[in-house]
Amino acid sequence: MQFLTSWDDGYVLDLKVADLLDRYNTKGTFYICPHAQHSAEMMTEKQIQDLSHRHTIGAHSLSHPHLTLISKERATEEIRGSKQWVEEVTGKPCTMFCYPYGAVNPQIRDLVKESGFTGARTTKDLEFSAPDPFLQPITLQIFPFPYRRRLQLSWKVLDPLGPLRARYLRLQRLKTPHSAMGSWMALAKYLYGYSKETNQPFFHLYGHSREIEMYGMWGELEEFLSYVHKNS
Ligand SMILES: [Zn+2]
Numbered sequence: 001m002q003f004l005t006s007w008d009d010g011y012v013l014d015l016k017v018a019d020l021l022d023r024y025n026t027k028g029t030f031y032i033c034p035h036a037q038h039s040a041e042m043m044t045e046k047q048i049q050d051l052s053h054r055h056t057i058g059a060h061s062l063s064h065p066h067l068t069l070i071s072k073e074r075a076t077e078e079i080r081g082s083k084q085w086v087e088e089v090t091g092k093p094c095t096m097f098c099y100p101y102g103a104v105n106p107q108i109r110d111l112v113k114e115s116g117f118t119g120a121r122t123t124k125d126l127e128f129s130a131p132d133p134f135l136q137p138i139t140l141q142i143f144p145f146p147y148r149r150r151l152q153l154s155w156k157v158l159d160p161l162g163p164l165r166a167r168y169l170r171l172q173r174l175k176t177p178h179s180a181m182g183s184w185m186a187l188a189k190y191l192y193g194y195s196k197e198t199n200q201p202f203f204h205l206y207g208h209s210r211e212i213e214m215y216g217m218w219g220e221l222e223e224f225l226s227y228v229h230k231n232s
Contacts, residue, residue: 128200
């Protein structure tokens with residue numbers, strides 16, 4: 001069972017993630033978009049190049065569009081242009097792509113494959129294997145669970161248990177005990193144990209450093225990386 005991690009967008013806080021990964025002898029793939037997201041501070045090209053000596057850098061489009069909602073020509077530019085950009089910044093081949101917002105359809109998947117990548121990651125969660133290397137799912141996102149931690153507009157205000165509700169059936173199929181649904185850490189440890197016991201191909205943790213900061217989850221990330229390090 002392989003323990004994989006990936007981190008999206010290229011925020012400067014990714015360097016803090018990388019330091020934690022190094023401390024627990026874990027590798028990460030950082031999917032970086034040159035266009036700033038959420039007006040956040042992003043890594044400089046120099047920082048990305050330095051990071052590429054310790055971890056993998058993947059492409060994540062040029063402007064972070066929903067690739068399924070733009071023309072084939074623009075999608076091609078976004079996909080190929082981002083590969084070229086990463087290769088120029090790092091001086092290394094860029095083999096992995098990550099679909100912004102996880103938005104992908106069969107045409108976009110094929111376009112990524114034809115652009116010379118060897119694989120691509122989605123945001124589909126609670127999975128432990130990737131039958132299609134161009135539709136690689138993840139296992140768990142580091143994100144508030146089971147409750148939303150901030151009130152948001154719209155119906156979500158009325159549904160604080162939304163993150164759990166959306167995943168309940170799948171978690172049941174994974175035989176998740178209710179005790180493991182009470183916190184992000186309990187769920188992460190349960191799913192990691194499940195992936196080991198059932199001999200799955202991988203456990204893939206993914207996240208956004210900006211959200212880890214926003215939701216105050218640095219301690220949880222470190223605790224989980226330490227747990228995996230001790231139990232691998
Ligand atoms: Zn993104």
